[in-house]
Amino acid sequence: MGMLHYYNYPETEIFGFDEFLICQIRECAEIQPEHNNKLNEVIQKHFSGKNMVYISNRVNSYSLNPLTYVHTEKIPNLLASAMIPETKFMKKKKKNAKFERDFFDKPYEIFDNLNKAIEWAHTIVKNSN
Template sequence: MGMIHYYNIEDGELFVFDEFLICQITEGVNVTPDHSEILNQVIKKHFQGKDLVYISNRVNSYSVDPLTYVETERIPNLVAIAMVPDDDIMRKNAEYERNFYDKPYEIFNNLSEAIEWSHRMINDHVLN
């Protein structure tokens, strides 16, 4: 389950693994629907023909335009989103953002729990 690729993008970092990718956005960034375009490019390159889970490791404080989730939801092989907020404010923001995403979306206390859930989501999706 080692990392396949690392991207240092303008607004953060992407860590690509076999069944999921972890995104860490830079402090103070405003994530907009354009972010989904970068995400989509990485997904097309590394996950062509296979499902994945997006894990947001929120170690920095930033804002998200809720319309970003409308765009992200259109990525066909993205089966779920996992959020790992660093504090209570980030957790409340993640809970609010959940309202804009209709696929599975869960909030976790740590990265290990999110990764474990990601494996279950991929396995469940393959079985269905």
């Protein structure tokens, strides 16, 4: 399960693997629905014709417009999203992630660590085939 691609944008880093990508949004970034254009480009380039899962590794503090999810769920080969709130501020970030779940109409789970999110991602992709 080696990393296949690395994408470095001003507001985020994206690590692409076989069945999922891990996104780490940078400190103080402001994520709006139009950021989905970049995400969709990466997904269509990296996962062309393949189902995949989005994993958000929330290690930084940033703002996110929850309406972003309304557009994210329209990405055709995106099956699900996993959130890993950073442990130092987990209580508040977990609350935010639960609120954001209401805007995403595909499987959306919150995990305490990256390993569990990756295991879940593999299961989601496997069950979709």
